[in-house]
Each structure stands twice: as C-alpha cells, then as structure tokens.
Amino acid sequence: MQQNGVIGLMSGTSVDGIDAVLVDIIGTDLDIKVELLAGETYPYPTELRSRILGICAGEAISMAELAAVDDAIAIVFAQAAQNIQIGHPPATLIGSHGQTVFHRPPGFYGSGNILPSPQSLGYSLQLGRGAVIAHLTDITTVSNFRVADIAAGGHGAPLVPRVDAFLLSHPQESRCVQNIGGIANVAYLPPRNHDWLSQIRSWDTGPGNSLLDLAVQHFTNGAKSYDENGSWAASGTPCHTLVEEWLNQDYFHLPPPKSTGRELFGVSYLHDCLEDAQIYQLSPADVLATLTELTAASIVHSYHTYLRKMPERVLLCGGGSQNLYLKHRLESLLAVVPVLTTDEVGLSATFKEAIAFAILAYWRQLGIPGNLPTATGGNQEMLLGEVHQVTGNK
Numbered sequence: 001m002q003q004n005g006v007i008g009l010m011s012g013t014s015v016d017g018i019d020a021v022l023v024d025i026i027g028t029d030l031d032i033k034v035e036l037l038a039g040e041t042y043p044y045p046t047e048l049r050s051r052i053l054g055i056c057a058g059e060a061i062s063m064a065e066l067a068a069v070d071d072a073i074a075i076v077f078a079q080a081a082q083n084i085q086i087g088h089p090p091a092t093l094i095g096s097h098g099q100t101v102f103h104r105p106p107g108f109y110g111s112g113n114i115l116p117s118p119q120s121l122g123y124s125l126q127l128g129r130g131a132v133i134a135h136l137t138d139i140t141t142v143s144n145f146r147v148a149d150i151a152a153g154g155h156g157a158p159l160v161p162r163v164d165a166f167l168l169s170h171p172q173e174s175r176c177v178q179n180i181g182g183i184a185n186v187a188y189l190p191p192r193n194h195d196w197l198s199q200i201r202s203w204d205t206g207p208g209n210s211l212l213d214l215a216v217q218h219f220t221n222g223a224k225s226y227d228e229n230g231s232w233a234a235s236g237t238p239c240h241t242l243v244e245e246w247l248n249q250d251y252f253h254l255p256p257p258k259s260t261g262r263e264l265f266g267v268s269y270l271h272d273c274l275e276d277a278q279i280y281q282l283s284p285a286d287v288l289a290t291l292t293e294l295t296a297a298s299i300v301h302s303y304h305t306y307l308r309k310m311p312e313r314v315l316l317c318g319g320g321s322q323n324l325y326l327k328h329r330l331e332s333l334l335a336v337v338p339v340l341t342t343d344e345v346g347l348s349a350t351f352k353e354a355i356a357f358a359i360l361a362y363w364r365q366l367g368i369p370g371n372l373p374t375a376t377g378g379n380q381e382m383l384l385g386e387v388h389q390v391t392g393n394k
C-alpha cells in the first residue's frame, strides 16, 4: 500500500496556529514509512485566535457566531492545505483534525443534561468543517476523527498512540512517547513481543504548556505568548510545597483511560494557582518555575502511578519539547531514564501530530481502525473520521 501527497492538518489546545504537513506514506502498520516533504505552522489571524480562546474559556456564543467561527477555521485550514503543496505535486488526501473548542470526557453529566441516562457519552467538538475544506481545496478530506470512538464509549482521545506504536515502538526497549502541547499526553509502548499492541497504555497526563502560556500572557499583559526555551522559569525557584498541594487535584489521581482539556487546565485553574502563589509571595519567575514543575511532576508522577514498570526511554514531542528548562526538570525527575526528542529518532517533534492525522486519514481510506481501545477506553476498534469526497468536476 502506498499513497503519495497526503496532507495532515492539526491545531491543538495551545491554539497557536495550524500545523500542516505534506507526506508520502508507504506500508500500513509495522512496515509503515512516512516521508515528510513539507511542514509549516501557519499562525491564526489574531482576531480568530482570540475568539477561539474565548470559546475554549467558556464565553457565551450564539449559534450564528459559532457558525461563522467554524467556517473561518475551515477557510484558514484550507489555505494551509493549499500553501503546503506549493512546489510539490498536488496532494491526493487531507486528514484534518480541526480545532478543539470543547472536550468532555465520558461519564460526566455536566450542566444542561436533558436526557438522564445511566452512562453519558463523552463529547468533543472540533471546528473547521471537513466538507468545506474538501470543497475549497478539491481534495478528499477526512475530518471529525474523535466522534466514532466517543460513540463507542471512549474518550475520543488520545488518538495518536496507534500511530506512535507503528512509528516509534522498539523491538526490545519500552518507551514512553510524551507529547507536551497545551495539554500533555503519554503513550507507553512496550517492547514488541507477542501481544504488545494490547499492552500499550496512554492518557492525558494533565497540563503541558497551557498554564505556562496563560501565566506568561498574564505577567506581560499579552505582550508575550510563551516562555521561550523556559528561560524565564529557569530564573525562578519552584515552590515544591505548592506543587505537592496542586498534585492532590482529583485529575492526577484518576486512573487511565482519561483525557482532559482547557476546560480544566485553563483560565480559572491558573487564577486559582495565582491566588495560591500570592500566599507564598512568589515572583512571576517563581510562579513560572512552579507551574513548569507541576507539568514535569504530573507527568512523572503518572508514570510511577499508572505504569507497572518505568520505561527504558522517554521520547518528547510537541512544542514543550523545546522548553529547555522543562526538559531539564523532566530529566531530573526521571533520574536514570534517558530523555530524547522524537527528532533524535527520526520523527519530527513539531509535526508528529499533524503527520498522525495524515496517517489516520490514510488508514480510514484503507478501512484500518485508528483508535486503540486501551488508550481511549472505547469498547472496540473503530474506523475514525468522516470522509468528504470530491467529484473532481469543479
């Protein structure tokens, strides 16, 4: 099996921009090979980004406004798909994750429950309609990847672990692939003995960069959006008492499968952290160091709590893998476990998630399931994504 010119489009919980890749794919599972022909991050227009962040933070929005934002996102995703093809033969397929604006794990009624049922399904909303992207680009587009797993009782996240399994597992070594985006998630990949796929474990570990980014924006009145290389945090001192206190939060004690989002680790969570920080009279640098420590400690704490054995290696990806101070804190807390980035084993740490959605679209077309029930909690393997065909008659 082979498909040339597959585009992957992803914008994550950081809402920093659209990661777009163009790849050639050959093979289907352990034989799969991906060649990255182009990768680019296209920032959101400022106004659209702040509208998305407002929706994520729970701002009220009318249906008319929601419709407008949905299609504005589809248009910028379609533009990203057009731009990434420049200088290459036309693409043949798009996998578009869209933009998550709401994520509720299964089992939570939340407010607005109108039909009581013994088991409530999860709900995850990604904006940027695939049909619109397909129409604008004239390329078959697969989108809305999470809903099929959610219908099967799963969290609809994380979806990347099946891709991680085939691109990053090792015959003899156990590995944790640790993505640090807005939210952080891990995929534990055992050595490839018999039955290894069913032994994979994966969950959202908690905050990645989300609280850090919000704190930087707060302390700079919006002039800066993130702590480049973690150097501001590195100039402060973490308050370990607060980190211990924050680690008592329910989410960190919930066994996997589990998922989360900016609904929990967002604006009001940071507000509470800042109030706690005042009690200890922490400077902005100390607050950033303490939040960075929370990210690192929550990751390592979850390995100790939910894995039977620590991995033999950790592979970092996502924007947080570029935060040198965070990487240093992870290395220190992981003690003897070596930490590399996925770049160092040949897979782009920046674009791995966009590549994953290109592969998930390719698998959808081949009739290959994309979820791992042990990762999402879904009750079966599912074909992921809705396919929007084009006629080619435009």
Ligand SMILES: Nc1ncnc2c1ncn2[C@@H]1O[C@H](COP(=O)(O)OP(=O)(O)OP(=O)(O)O)[C@@H](O)[C@H]1O
Residues within 6 Å of the ligand: 011, 012, 013, 014, 015, 016, 179, 180, 181, 182, 183, 184, 208, 209, 213, 226, 227, 228, 229, 230, 317, 318, 319, 320, 322, 323, 324, 353
């Ligand atoms: N050089 C850097 N130094 C420190 N942090 C960085 C650097 N580059 C990127 N980041 C962080 O990474 C974030 C973006 O990461 P990424 O693109 O992986 O997130 P995402 O795709 O939105 O997240 P998710 O995995 O939750 O879907 C930025 O908001 C910033 O906090």
Ligand SMILES: CC(=O)N[C@H]1[C@@H]2OC[C@@H](O2)[C@@H](O)[C@@H]1O[C@H](C)C(=O)O
Residues within 6 Å of the ligand: 012, 013, 100, 103, 124, 156, 157, 158, 159, 160, 161, 181, 182, 183, 184, 185, 204, 259, 260, 261, 353
């Ligand atoms: C609902 C949603 O968009 N979840 C994201 C988010 O960002 C990181 C973490 O939380 C992860 O579980 C998931 O994304 C990746 C791409 C996944 O599904 O594997």
